[in-house]
Amino acid sequence: MADSVDYEERVTSTRTEALFIALTLLFAVLLVLRIRSRGVDGWGVASAAASLVFLFYTINYQALLVKISSDAVRLQFGLLRREIPRANIERAYRDPVSLWRIGGAGIHFSFFGGRYRAMFNVLEFSRIVLVLKHREGPVAEIAFSTRNPDEVLARLGRKSSPGPAPGSGSG
Numbered sequence: 107m108a109d110s111v112d113y114e115e116r117v118t119s120t121r122t123e124a125l126f127i128a129l130t131l132l133f134a135v136l137l138v139l140r141i142r143s144r145g146v147d148g149w150g151v152a153s154a155a156a157s158l159v160f161l162f163y164t165i166n167y168q169a170l171l172v173k174i175s176s177d178a179v180r181l182q183f184g185l186l187r188r189e190i191p192r193a194n195i196e197r198a199y200r201d202p203v204s205l206w207r208i209g210g211a212g213i214h215f216s217f218f219g220g221r222y223r224a225m226f227n228v229l230e231f232s233r234i235v236l237v238l239k240h241r242e243g244p245v246a247e248i249a250f251s252t253r254n255p256d257e258v259l260a261r262l263g264r265k266s267s268p269g270p271a272p273g274s275g276s277g
Contacts, residue, residue: 113174113261117251119228122211126164133157167212170226170251174261179236181226181250186213188224190248194239198262201233201249221246234258 137153144150166184173180179190205227208214214225222244227233231251238246252258 111173111175113258115172115252115254117170117172117228117231117253118168119211119230121229122167123164125211125229126160126167130157130160130164133160163212170228172250172252174258183213183226188248190236190238195262196237196239198234198236198259200255201235205229218247223247223249226250
């Protein structure tokens, strides 16, 4: 971001962290049990791989950083980041879609109302959807969690959160 940051937020979630720690430990225990009973085999390797993936998630998804400046919105989950030029944001609104439909914490991709969406999620907070004027690859919308949806919408120049466009559906 070339200019100064107007809004900055570090979104953390004890639920998200607990989920990823639990999954890391679950697959580590399965690995140990498998090695004790059968030695190293395909299921042991799969358990090790799953444990390492969830260890990465535990470390990488500790905090979602949201930065808004006059020229861009920047989202960062550990090593993974996305910068959306403000000039490419058509509108923004609160996401009405259930977390169950989204699939949980982390970075997810899915279709909603015929539009492909990238989502930066933590478990217990509201999300804002940015509708892009021009797709970034296949992505037409970007959603992200925030503790302060009203303030984020205000910083984006939206005094209200109108929701999806009429007829767009929610998935």
